[in-house]
Amino acid sequence: MRFYIDNKKMKPDELIANEIMKNLKEALEEVTGSKGAAKAIANKIGKNLGVMLAEKNKFRTMKEAISFLEKNGLMTVNNLKTGEEIEVVAKNTVESVPGSDLPLCWFIGGILSGIAEKLESETYLARELKCPEVGESACRFIIERIRI
C-alpha cells in the first residue's frame, strides 16, 4: 500500500516517519518559540543518534554509514565526496517536503554530522543546501569541521 503526501508517493512507514519528524519540528518550534533553537535541538538529537549508530554498527567509513542509511530508508544518495569536508547529495530524505526550497532536513544533517564526529573524532556540523539540479527533493549536505 502507498500513500500520497503533497504529490509524493510514500510507503506507510515513510509517511509515518515523515509526519513524525514534521510534527516534532513544529512542536520544538512552539516550545522554544524560535526556529533557530528548534533546528539546533533537532540537529543535536540527530547528532546523538548518528554517534550511536556509528558506535553500534562499527562504521569504518562514511560510505558504509551512507549505505546503512539508504538501506534503512532514510535517504537515497546520489553522490558522496569525502576529504577535508564531506559532501552528500541525497534525494528523498525521510524529512524532505516536495516543492519546498527550505533546508528542512534538520535531523538528517545531525545524523550525518554525528557519524562524521565518531569517525573523525572531531566536532562536525552539517550545512544543508538545496540541490535543484538533482531534483526538487534533493539536498546537498556539506559536513564540515567546526572552525574557531
Next chain:
Amino acid sequence: MTEKKSAEESVGIPIGVPILLYGPVGSGKTTFSLRMAKEFLGRNLPLIWVCLDESPLNIRKKLSYFGVDNENLEKKNLVRYVDVYTEYVTGKALDEPYVLNCSSVSDLTEVNIALNTARKELKGGGLLVVDSVSTLLLYTNADICEKFLRITTGRFKSDDYTGLFILQKGMHSAEVEETMKMIADAVMGFEVDKGSWKVSIIKKPLTQKTAKLLIGTGNVLSEAK
C-alpha cells in the same frame, strides 16, 4: 557626565561587563535585552545583535514595539546584526546594509570576523547581545562555545561593550550551565512566577541601583507596547 556614564547611572547596567541572562523559555531574557538595546541606542551607544535564534528582521520589528526608530538609527550607523540564523535556517542570506551575514554556525572564525567588522564600523563601546548562547551550545559543544565566548567577551570588554549573553535554563547539563556562568562577570536570573516576571542577581558585579531597579519587579518588561 559622559554618555556611557549616563547609561550606567540611569539604566543600572554596568558598561563593559559581560552579563549572562539565565532563565527558562519565556522568562523575559530577550525582552530585557530589547529594552536595554533601546536604552543604549537612545544614548547614541551602538548595538550589535548576534542572531542565532531568529532573523534580524524579527529583532528589528520587536525593537520597534519599544519605540525604537530603526531606520533613523541605521542611518546614524548605530546598529549591526551579525546574522548566523537566516542563511543557515532558510538557505538564503539577507541583503541589508546593517546585516553582516554568516553562512553557518560551523565557521565561528567567520562569526568572529563579522563581530570585529561590526565593532570597527560602529564607533565606541555599546551593547552586544548574543541570542542565544544555548543555540550555539547545541550546534557546537561546551569547549568550543567557551573558547568562542572567551575570545568575544575579551575583545568587547576592552572596547567598553556591555555584553548580554542569553542562556536557556534547563536546556543543558548543570556542568555546562556552570561553565557559562563562570565566563560572565555577572549573571542575572529570570523567571516567571504566578504570571509576573522576576529578575534576580545570581552573580555580581551589578550596581546597587540595578538591584533596586530590577529585583522582584516586572517593570523593565512592562514598557513594551
